[in-house]
Amino acid sequence: MDELKYLEEQQVNPKLLSEVEAFRKEYPVPEEVRNRVAKPPVPYYGREILEMAIAALLEGENVLLSGPKATGKNILAENLAWIFGRPSYNMSFNVNTDSSSLIGTDTFIDNEVRLRRGPVYQCAENGGFGIFDEINMAKNDAVSVLHATLDYRRLIDVPGYDRIELHPATRFIGTMNYGYAGTRELNEALVSRFLVIDMPELEEETLMRILRSSFPDAKEEGLRSFAGLFLDLQLKASNSEISTKPLDLRGLIGALKTVRCGLKPRLAVTMGITNKSFDMFEKEIVGDIVMTRIPEDWTAEKIF
Numbered sequence: 001m002d003e004l005k006y007l008e009e010q011q012v013n014p015k016l017l018s019e020v021e022a023f024r025k026e027y028p029v030p031e032e033v034r035n036r037v038a039k040p041p042v043p044y045y046g047r048e049i050l051e052m053a054i055a056a057l058l059e060g061e062n063v064l065l066s067g068p069k070a071t072g073k074n075i076l077a078e079n080l081a082w083i084f085g086r087p088s089y090n091m092s093f094n095v096n097t098d099s100s101s102l103i104g105t106d107t108f109i110d111n112e113v114r115l116r117r118g119p120v121y122q123c124a125e126n127g128g129f130g131i132f133d134e135i136n137m138a139k140n141d142a143v144s145v146l147h148a149t150l151d152y153r154r155l156i157d158v159p160g161y162d163r164i165e166l167h168p169a170t171r172f173i174g175t176m177n178y179g180y181a182g183t184r185e186l187n188e189a190l191v192s193r194f195l196v197i198d199m200p201e202l203e204e205e206t207l208m209r210i211l212r213s214s215f216p217d218a219k220e221e222g223l224r225s226f227a228g229l230f231l232d233l234q235l236k237a238s239n240s241e242i243s244t245k246p247l248d249l250r251g252l253i254g255a256l257k258t259v260r261c262g263l264k265p266r267l268a269v270t271m272g273i274t275n276k277s278f279d280m281f282e283k284e285i286v287g288d289i290v291m292t293r294i295p296e297d298w299t300a301e302k303i304f
Contacts, residue, residue: 003083010047016054023058024085027169033126036087040078042253045209049197053080056195057171062150064135064174064191067199069244070234073175074133076199081129086169089123092133098141102149103158115158120149124156127169135174136186143190150193201238202249204231210249215256215304222265222303226252229269229293233286245276246286256303265298266290 004017029037044050056063057080065073081088091102104118115121123130130149132138138146148156154166174194176186207227215223230252236242255272259265269290277283 003085006043007050007083010045010050012047012050012054016051016058019058020054020083023169027086027127027167029085029087030126033087033122033128036089036126036128037085038078038082038088040075040082041214042075042210043213044072044076044079045206046072046076046200049076049199050079052195052197054083056197057084060171061195062172062174062193064176064194064196065199066176066178066196068201068238069177070230070247070249071199071201072249073177073199074131077129077131077173077175080173081131084129084169084171086171087123087126087128089119089128089130090133091119091130093135093137093142095137095139097138099145102142102145103156120145120156121158121164123172124149124164124166124170127167130170130172132172132174134176135190136176136178136184143187146190147193150190201234202230204228207231211253211256214253215260217260218256218304219302225293226256226269226303229273229290232289232293233273236285236289242282242285243277243279245278246273246282248273248276251276259300259303262300264300265294265303266296269294 004020007017008014053063053065053076063080065076067073078088091097100118102118102120104115104121107114107116117125120130122128132146135146145156149166150172154170156164156166158164204227207230208223211218211223211227230247230249233242233247237244237247251272253272255265255268258268258271274283274286274290277286
């Protein structure tokens, strides 16, 4: 199966892969939500992390991915939905996310009041994988929904409507990042409903795999320079010498895309990395790091 081929290349436990195949056969995706089964833009590399997550999901558990920025939490969540062949429902938490945003709200259709179903309701009905992004930003009203949704009874009571029974293939994956403005500690009752995976920082080998898979036509030397830049920034951020704003893998990949179009690498990195910091002192530090990795005279032909 193509979706599992890259897992075989990473030597993920064959028993887990065979159980994933059985899971996919047992729970076919309804035609009306097939468009929600989306291939992620970047594969996730990390055998142990994949094995932990796959084993937990196979056993009906929900998974919480915890770790600093740029450790691939969302990429892993999207990959897991794709590996299991499930429709995915992304819910990003903020100060305005409440119970009606998740379960649904009353609306007037054909002269009667009906429930307009929210993403948690749809996910529960269709056997989807619900991704709770930045779950530690959830306010109390939303947390009360999460307690019911993630409970072992797999039932959600909607006031004024019937109970929602979770489809047997439904799973939920939370992501959280400490240190962001607006985040807070998760209470014990919520954490107990997850198996928690602490996401490690990216290593050079993993980063190079991601870049090679995204840019198979790029030159090895050029990719190593970009990977080295990211790892230098990661080290500075972990030592609290800079913030995590310039530590942006999406920005790095975006910069490489513009280089592929013909833009000079230094200009591309300025857009994708340097300008993510709005503090002038920090921008100078990032600029110095960029200078050591991406020379001013490099052209696109140096990378592609």
